[in-house]
Amino acid sequence: MIKKRYIAEAIGTFSLVFCGTGAIVVNEFTGGTVTHVGIAMTFGLIVMGMIFAFGEISGAHINPAVTIGFAFAKKFPWKEVPAYLFRKFLAPSPRVGSFYSFSLKVNY
Numbered sequence: 001m002i003k004k005r006y007i008a009e010a011i012g013t014f015s016l017v018f019c020g021t022g023a024i025v026v027n028e029f030t031g032g033t034v035t036h037v038g039i040a041m042t043f044g045l046i047v048m049g050m051i052f053a054f055g056e057i058s059g060a061h062i063n064p065a066v067t068i069g070f071a072f073a074k075k076f077p078w079k080e081v082p083a084y085l086f087r088k089f090l091a092p093s094p095r096v097g098s099f100y101s102f103s104l105k106v107n108y
Helices: 004-029 035-058 064-072 078-090 093-105
Strands: none
Touching (some): 064 078
């Protein structure tokens, strides 16, 4: 059975990658109207939103480096690390396909 915190981590990672790279793609297609500041704000706001949404459930690590850092600091059990990392690397996969298919339909 998949635990609630694993699902929360997968959703948080997917959201971060989808929104952050989506902002980059929109910036490219619109000729730079989003700007670097807008892209940075997108990443920051999605991290903030995921912490508020999933912080109590999973700790909202989102980034694999955070999970590993907490494990080294002994604030997170090592036995949970493989499951968290698996969700973090699996979650962005649908996003990659959606942006790739979108880029095939757009004429530069």
